Amino acid sequence: MIDFTEDQLERYSRHILLQDVGVEGQEKLLNAKVLLVGAGGLGAPVSLYLAAAGVGTIGVADNDVVDLSNLQRQVVHFHKDIGTAKVDSARDKMLAINPDITVKTHKTFLCADNIREIIREYDFVVEGTDNFPAKFLINDACVMENIPFSHGGILRFDGQTMTVVPGKSSCYRCTFRNPPPPDVVPTCSQAGVLGAIAGMLGTIQAAETLKFITATGDLLTDTLLTFDAKSMNFRKIPLKQQKDCPICGESPRITKLEDAVQAVCGI
Amino acid sequence: MNITINGEKEHLTGQTIVISDLLQIKNVESPEMVSVQLNGKIVNQERFQSTSVTENDELEFLYFMGGGENK
Numbered sequence: 198m199i200d201f202t203e204d205q206l207e208r209y210s211r212h213i214l215l216q217d218v219g220v221e222g223q224e225k226l227l228n229a230k231v232l233l234v235g236a237g238g239l240g241a242p243v244s245l246y247l248a249a250a251g252v253g254t255i256g257v258a259d260n261d262v263v264d265l266s267n268l269q270r271q272v273v274h275f276h277k278d279i280g281t282a283k284v285d286s287a288r289d290k291m292l293a294i295n296p297d298i299t300v301k302t303h304k305t306f307l308c309a310d311n312i313r314e315i316i317r318e319y320d321f322v323v324e325g326t327d328n329f330p331a332k333f334l335i336n337d338a339c340v341m342e343n344i345p346f347s348h349g350g351i352l353r354f355d356g357q358t359m360t361v362v363p364g365k366s367s368c369y370r371c372t373f374r375n376p377p378p379p380d381v382v383p384t385c386s387q388a389g390v391l392g393a394i395a396g397m398l399g400t401i402q403a404a405e406t407l408k409f410i411t412a413t414g415d416l417l418t419d420t421l422l423t424f425d426a427k428s429m430n431f432r433k434i435p436l437k438q439q440k441d442c443p444i445c446g447e448s449p450r451i452t453k454l455e456d457a458v459q460a461v462c463g464i
Numbered sequence: 465m466n467i468t469i470n471g472e473k474e475h476l477t478g479q480t481i482v483i484s485d486l487l488q489i490k491n492v493e494s495p496e497m498v499s500v501q502l503n504g505k506i507v508n509q510e511r512f513q514s515t516s517v518t519e520n521d522e523l524e525f526l527y528f529m530g531g532g533e534n535k
Protein backbone atom coordinates (compact mmCIF):
# COMPACT_ATOMS: atom_id res chain seq x y z
CA MET A 198 0.00 0.00 0.00
CA ILE A 199 1.34 3.40 -0.90
CA ASP A 200 1.48 6.23 1.61
CA PHE A 201 -0.78 8.98 0.41
CA THR A 202 0.55 12.47 0.98
CA GLU A 203 -1.72 15.00 2.63
CA ASP A 204 -2.20 16.72 -0.71
CA GLN A 205 -3.23 13.45 -2.32
CA LEU A 206 -5.69 12.68 0.46
CA GLU A 207 -7.26 16.06 -0.11
CA ARG A 208 -7.14 15.98 -3.90
CA TYR A 209 -8.75 12.55 -4.08
CA SER A 210 -10.99 12.91 -1.02
CA ARG A 211 -14.24 12.63 -3.01
CA HIS A 212 -13.07 9.32 -4.45
CA ILE A 213 -11.82 8.09 -1.11
CA LEU A 214 -15.21 8.83 0.41
CA LEU A 215 -16.87 6.49 -2.06
CA GLN A 216 -17.29 3.07 -0.54
CA ASP A 217 -16.66 1.43 -3.93
CA VAL A 218 -13.42 3.33 -4.50
CA GLY A 219 -11.80 4.28 -1.20
CA VAL A 220 -8.04 4.41 -0.68
CA GLU A 221 -7.65 1.00 -2.32
CA GLY A 222 -9.43 2.16 -5.47
CA GLN A 223 -7.48 5.40 -5.55
CA GLU A 224 -4.26 3.45 -5.26
CA LYS A 225 -5.35 1.32 -8.22
CA LEU A 226 -6.00 4.50 -10.20
CA LEU A 227 -2.59 5.92 -9.33
CA ASN A 228 -0.98 2.67 -10.48
CA ALA A 229 -3.03 2.37 -13.66
CA LYS A 230 -1.84 2.97 -17.22
CA VAL A 231 -4.41 4.06 -19.76
CA LEU A 232 -3.89 4.87 -23.44
CA LEU A 233 -6.14 7.33 -25.24
CA VAL A 234 -6.18 6.83 -28.99
CA GLY A 235 -7.27 10.14 -30.43
CA ALA A 236 -7.02 13.46 -28.62
CA GLY A 237 -10.11 14.81 -30.35
CA GLY A 238 -13.74 15.20 -29.38
CA LEU A 239 -13.87 12.05 -27.25
CA GLY A 240 -10.26 12.02 -26.10
CA ALA A 241 -10.62 15.58 -24.80
CA PRO A 242 -13.09 14.95 -21.96
CA VAL A 243 -11.56 11.55 -21.27
CA SER A 244 -8.10 13.08 -20.84
CA LEU A 245 -9.37 15.78 -18.49
CA TYR A 246 -11.34 13.39 -16.26
CA LEU A 247 -8.68 10.69 -16.13
CA ALA A 248 -6.02 13.25 -15.24
CA ALA A 249 -8.25 14.74 -12.57
CA ALA A 250 -9.01 11.25 -11.23
CA GLY A 251 -5.31 10.57 -10.75
CA VAL A 252 -4.84 7.82 -13.32
CA GLY A 253 -1.10 7.50 -12.79
CA THR A 254 0.07 7.04 -16.37
CA ILE A 255 -1.92 8.38 -19.30
CA GLY A 256 -0.70 7.79 -22.83
CA VAL A 257 -2.11 9.82 -25.68
CA ALA A 258 -1.70 8.81 -29.31
CA ASP A 259 -2.55 11.24 -32.10
CA ASN A 260 -0.75 12.56 -35.12
CA ASP A 261 -2.82 15.68 -35.66
CA VAL A 262 -2.33 19.36 -34.86
CA VAL A 263 -5.03 21.55 -33.33
CA ASP A 264 -7.23 23.21 -35.92
CA LEU A 265 -9.68 26.08 -35.43
CA SER A 266 -12.59 23.79 -36.38
CA ASN A 267 -11.69 21.44 -33.50
CA LEU A 268 -12.38 23.98 -30.78
CA GLN A 269 -16.19 23.70 -30.96
CA ARG A 270 -15.97 20.36 -29.08
CA GLN A 271 -12.38 19.32 -28.34
CA VAL A 272 -12.35 21.04 -24.99
CA VAL A 273 -8.84 20.03 -24.00
CA HIS A 274 -7.46 22.31 -26.74
CA PHE A 275 -7.55 26.10 -26.44
CA HIS A 276 -7.46 28.89 -28.99
CA LYS A 277 -3.79 29.52 -28.31
CA ASP A 278 -3.03 25.87 -29.19
CA ILE A 279 -3.98 26.16 -32.87
CA GLY A 280 -1.14 24.63 -34.85
CA THR A 281 0.25 22.73 -31.84
CA ALA A 282 0.42 18.94 -31.81
CA LYS A 283 -2.72 17.62 -30.12
CA VAL A 284 -0.72 15.25 -27.95
CA ASP A 285 1.34 18.15 -26.58
CA SER A 286 -1.68 20.36 -26.04
CA ALA A 287 -3.51 17.53 -24.22
CA ARG A 288 -0.45 16.71 -22.12
CA ASP A 289 -0.06 20.32 -20.98
CA LYS A 290 -3.69 20.51 -19.82
CA MET A 291 -3.58 17.16 -18.05
CA LEU A 292 -0.44 18.12 -16.15
CA ALA A 293 -1.88 21.54 -15.36
CA ILE A 294 -4.86 19.82 -13.73
CA ASN A 295 -2.79 17.22 -11.95
CA PRO A 296 1.00 17.36 -11.71
CA ASP A 297 0.80 14.08 -9.80
CA ILE A 298 0.48 12.01 -12.99
CA THR A 299 2.74 10.98 -15.86
CA VAL A 300 1.69 11.65 -19.44
CA LYS A 301 3.28 9.84 -22.37
CA THR A 302 2.78 11.23 -25.84
CA HIS A 303 2.76 9.12 -28.99
CA LYS A 304 2.71 11.56 -31.89
CA THR A 305 2.14 8.97 -34.54
CA PHE A 306 -0.52 7.13 -36.47
CA LEU A 307 -1.18 3.77 -34.99
CA CYS A 308 -0.66 1.19 -37.71
CA ALA A 309 -0.51 -2.55 -37.96
CA ASP A 310 3.30 -2.31 -37.54
CA ASN A 311 3.38 -0.32 -34.31
CA ILE A 312 0.08 -0.63 -32.47
CA ARG A 313 0.67 -3.88 -30.59
CA GLU A 314 3.97 -2.67 -29.22
CA ILE A 315 2.44 0.62 -28.06
CA ILE A 316 -0.73 -0.73 -26.44
CA ARG A 317 1.12 -3.51 -24.64
CA GLU A 318 2.37 -0.98 -22.06
CA TYR A 319 -1.18 -0.14 -20.98
CA ASP A 320 -3.93 -1.69 -18.86
CA PHE A 321 -6.83 -0.13 -20.75
CA VAL A 322 -7.33 1.66 -24.06
CA VAL A 323 -9.88 4.36 -24.83
CA GLU A 324 -10.72 4.44 -28.52
CA GLY A 325 -11.87 7.85 -29.74
CA THR A 326 -11.01 7.85 -33.43
CA ASP A 327 -13.02 9.06 -36.37
CA ASN A 328 -12.16 6.47 -38.98
CA PHE A 329 -13.33 2.90 -39.21
CA PRO A 330 -10.06 1.28 -40.25
CA ALA A 331 -8.57 2.67 -37.01
CA LYS A 332 -11.50 1.43 -34.94
CA PHE A 333 -11.13 -2.09 -36.33
CA LEU A 334 -7.35 -1.96 -35.95
CA ILE A 335 -7.67 -1.02 -32.28
CA ASN A 336 -10.23 -3.78 -31.72
CA ASP A 337 -8.07 -6.40 -33.37
CA ALA A 338 -4.87 -5.33 -31.63
CA CYS A 339 -6.61 -5.23 -28.23
CA VAL A 340 -8.13 -8.69 -28.79
CA MET A 341 -4.70 -10.06 -29.78
CA GLU A 342 -2.95 -8.42 -26.84
CA ASN A 343 -5.80 -9.16 -24.45
CA ILE A 344 -6.22 -5.53 -23.43
CA PRO A 345 -9.67 -4.21 -22.52
CA PHE A 346 -10.89 -1.09 -24.28
CA SER A 347 -13.77 1.31 -24.65
CA HIS A 348 -15.18 1.98 -28.12
CA GLY A 349 -16.78 5.35 -28.75
CA GLY A 350 -18.63 6.81 -31.72
CA ILE A 351 -20.56 10.04 -32.24
CA LEU A 352 -22.40 11.60 -35.14
CA ARG A 353 -24.77 14.57 -35.32
CA PHE A 354 -26.87 14.18 -32.13
CA ASP A 355 -26.12 10.51 -31.50
CA GLY A 356 -23.54 8.54 -29.60
CA GLN A 357 -22.65 4.91 -29.03
CA THR A 358 -20.19 3.10 -26.79
CA MET A 359 -19.29 -0.41 -25.72
CA THR A 360 -16.62 -1.82 -23.47
CA VAL A 361 -14.70 -4.85 -24.66
CA VAL A 362 -12.89 -7.22 -22.34
CA PRO A 363 -11.19 -9.71 -24.67
CA GLY A 364 -11.82 -13.32 -23.74
CA LYS A 365 -14.79 -12.34 -21.59
CA SER A 366 -17.09 -10.31 -23.77
CA SER A 367 -18.02 -9.72 -27.38
CA CYS A 368 -15.70 -7.52 -29.41
CA TYR A 369 -16.40 -4.63 -31.79
CA ARG A 370 -16.00 -6.98 -34.74
CA CYS A 371 -18.52 -9.47 -33.31
CA THR A 372 -21.15 -6.82 -33.96
CA PHE A 373 -19.74 -4.63 -36.72
CA ARG A 374 -17.71 -7.19 -38.70
CA ASN A 375 -15.87 -5.06 -41.26
CA PRO A 376 -15.25 -1.38 -41.89
CA PRO A 377 -18.01 0.08 -44.05
CA PRO A 378 -16.93 1.21 -47.52
CA PRO A 379 -15.52 4.76 -47.52
CA ASP A 380 -18.20 7.48 -47.74
CA VAL A 381 -21.16 5.23 -46.88
CA VAL A 382 -21.15 6.45 -43.29
CA PRO A 383 -20.70 10.20 -42.96
CA THR A 384 -18.03 11.47 -40.58
CA CYS A 385 -18.43 14.34 -38.15
CA SER A 386 -16.40 16.51 -40.50
CA GLN A 387 -18.95 15.81 -43.26
CA ALA A 388 -22.22 15.64 -41.34
CA GLY A 389 -21.47 17.64 -38.23
CA VAL A 390 -21.85 16.90 -34.54
CA LEU A 391 -23.27 18.87 -31.65
CA GLY A 392 -20.23 19.72 -29.55
CA ALA A 393 -21.64 18.59 -26.21
CA ILE A 394 -22.34 15.10 -27.64
CA ALA A 395 -18.59 14.52 -27.56
CA GLY A 396 -18.65 15.43 -23.87
CA MET A 397 -21.61 13.16 -23.13
CA LEU A 398 -20.04 10.16 -24.80
CA GLY A 399 -16.48 10.87 -23.69
CA THR A 400 -17.45 11.15 -20.05
CA ILE A 401 -19.23 7.79 -20.30
CA GLN A 402 -15.99 6.32 -21.66
CA ALA A 403 -14.04 7.98 -18.83
CA ALA A 404 -16.46 6.53 -16.26
CA GLU A 405 -16.10 3.07 -17.79
CA THR A 406 -12.32 3.40 -17.56
CA LEU A 407 -12.46 4.35 -13.88
CA LYS A 408 -14.95 1.53 -13.20
CA PHE A 409 -12.70 -0.97 -14.92
CA ILE A 410 -9.62 0.10 -12.96
CA THR A 411 -11.39 0.11 -9.62
CA ALA A 412 -13.40 -3.04 -10.46
CA THR A 413 -16.61 -1.22 -9.61
CA GLY A 414 -20.10 -1.87 -10.93
CA ASP A 415 -21.07 -3.44 -14.23
CA LEU A 416 -19.22 -2.47 -17.38
CA LEU A 417 -20.83 -1.94 -20.77
CA THR A 418 -19.57 -5.34 -21.85
CA ASP A 419 -21.80 -7.27 -24.24
CA THR A 420 -23.78 -4.07 -24.43
CA LEU A 421 -24.03 -1.25 -26.93
CA LEU A 422 -25.17 1.91 -25.17
CA THR A 423 -26.69 4.33 -27.64
CA PHE A 424 -28.28 7.69 -27.16
CA ASP A 425 -30.07 10.27 -29.24
CA ALA A 426 -29.63 13.66 -27.64
CA LYS A 427 -32.58 15.12 -29.55
CA SER A 428 -34.99 12.97 -27.58
CA MET A 429 -32.51 12.14 -24.80
CA ASN A 430 -33.43 8.50 -25.25
CA PHE A 431 -30.74 6.15 -24.00
CA ARG A 432 -30.82 2.44 -24.88
CA LYS A 433 -28.72 -0.51 -23.84
CA ILE A 434 -28.72 -3.16 -26.53
CA PRO A 435 -27.56 -6.58 -25.36
CA LEU A 436 -24.83 -8.07 -27.57
CA LYS A 437 -23.39 -11.55 -27.69
CA GLN A 438 -20.02 -12.91 -28.63
CA GLN A 439 -20.54 -14.34 -32.13
CA LYS A 440 -19.14 -17.77 -32.97
CA ASP A 441 -18.42 -16.60 -36.50
CA CYS A 442 -16.59 -13.43 -35.41
CA PRO A 443 -13.58 -13.05 -37.72
CA ILE A 444 -11.22 -12.35 -34.81
CA CYS A 445 -12.61 -13.72 -31.54
CA GLY A 446 -14.86 -16.47 -32.93
CA GLU A 447 -14.33 -20.21 -33.14
CA SER A 448 -12.19 -20.16 -36.28
CA PRO A 449 -10.77 -16.67 -36.65
CA ARG A 450 -9.96 -15.54 -40.17
CA ILE A 451 -7.78 -12.68 -38.92
CA THR A 452 -4.57 -13.93 -37.40
CA LYS A 453 -2.30 -11.05 -38.39
CA LEU A 454 -3.13 -7.36 -38.17
CA GLU A 455 -1.95 -6.64 -41.70
CA ASP A 456 -4.67 -8.91 -43.07
CA ALA A 457 -7.49 -6.61 -42.27
CA VAL A 458 -6.25 -3.12 -41.84
CA GLN A 459 -3.69 -2.10 -44.44
CA ALA A 460 -5.66 1.03 -45.19
CA VAL A 461 -5.05 2.68 -41.85
CA CYS A 462 -1.38 3.56 -42.25
CA GLY A 463 -1.93 5.63 -45.34
CA ILE A 464 -4.49 8.00 -43.85
CA MET B 465 -46.94 -9.42 -38.71
CA ASN B 466 -45.66 -7.79 -35.55
CA ILE B 467 -41.95 -7.37 -35.02
CA THR B 468 -39.72 -5.24 -32.81
CA ILE B 469 -37.13 -2.91 -34.31
CA ASN B 470 -34.74 -1.10 -31.99
CA GLY B 471 -37.09 -1.72 -29.09
CA GLU B 472 -40.19 -0.37 -30.84
CA LYS B 473 -43.12 -2.57 -31.86
CA GLU B 474 -43.85 -2.43 -35.55
CA HIS B 475 -46.76 -3.80 -37.54
CA LEU B 476 -46.07 -4.82 -41.10
CA THR B 477 -48.41 -6.29 -43.68
CA GLY B 478 -47.55 -9.77 -44.90
CA GLN B 479 -46.19 -12.84 -43.14
CA THR B 480 -42.53 -12.41 -43.91
CA ILE B 481 -40.01 -9.94 -45.32
CA VAL B 482 -36.33 -10.21 -46.15
CA ILE B 483 -33.95 -7.92 -44.28
CA SER B 484 -32.88 -5.95 -47.36
CA ASP B 485 -36.52 -5.04 -48.09
CA LEU B 486 -37.13 -4.18 -44.45
CA LEU B 487 -34.15 -1.82 -44.44
CA GLN B 488 -35.62 -0.08 -47.46
CA ILE B 489 -39.05 0.27 -45.88
CA LYS B 490 -37.42 1.71 -42.76
CA ASN B 491 -35.53 4.26 -44.87
CA VAL B 492 -32.06 3.01 -44.05
CA GLU B 493 -30.10 4.81 -46.76
CA SER B 494 -27.57 2.05 -47.34
CA PRO B 495 -27.45 -1.53 -46.02
CA GLU B 496 -23.72 -0.95 -45.54
CA MET B 497 -24.25 1.62 -42.80
CA VAL B 498 -25.87 -0.80 -40.34
CA SER B 499 -25.16 -4.03 -38.64
CA VAL B 500 -28.34 -6.06 -38.16
CA GLN B 501 -28.98 -8.22 -35.14
CA LEU B 502 -31.87 -10.68 -35.53
CA ASN B 503 -32.96 -12.36 -32.28
CA GLY B 504 -29.50 -11.88 -30.79
CA LYS B 505 -27.52 -13.07 -33.79
CA ILE B 506 -25.61 -10.80 -36.16
CA VAL B 507 -26.69 -11.34 -39.77
CA ASN B 508 -23.88 -11.16 -42.32
CA GLN B 509 -24.46 -8.45 -44.88
CA GLU B 510 -24.28 -10.98 -47.71
CA ARG B 511 -27.36 -12.64 -46.20
CA PHE B 512 -29.58 -9.54 -46.02
CA GLN B 513 -31.39 -10.59 -49.20
CA SER B 514 -31.90 -14.18 -48.14
CA THR B 515 -32.71 -13.81 -44.44
CA SER B 516 -36.40 -13.54 -43.64
CA VAL B 517 -38.02 -11.81 -40.72
CA THR B 518 -41.22 -13.29 -39.34
CA GLU B 519 -43.79 -12.78 -36.57
CA ASN B 520 -42.37 -11.75 -33.18
CA ASP B 521 -38.79 -11.37 -34.42
CA GLU B 522 -36.65 -8.85 -32.61
CA LEU B 523 -34.28 -6.75 -34.67
CA GLU B 524 -31.67 -4.18 -33.88
CA PHE B 525 -30.32 -1.87 -36.54
CA LEU B 526 -26.91 -0.93 -35.15
CA TYR B 527 -25.48 2.03 -37.00
CA PHE B 528 -21.79 2.53 -37.62
CA MET B 529 -20.67 5.65 -35.79
CA GLY B 530 -17.29 7.26 -36.16
CA GLY B 531 -16.64 10.47 -34.35
CA GLY B 532 -14.01 11.58 -31.91
CA GLU B 533 -11.09 12.94 -33.79
CA ASN B 534 -11.54 15.32 -36.66
CA LYS B 535 -9.74 13.68 -39.55
Ligand SMILES: [Zn+2]
Nearest residue numbers: 368371442445
Ligand atom coordinates in the same frame (compact mmCIF):
# COMPACT_ATOMS: atom_id res chain seq x y z
ZN1 LIG C 1 -15.46 -10.77 -31.76
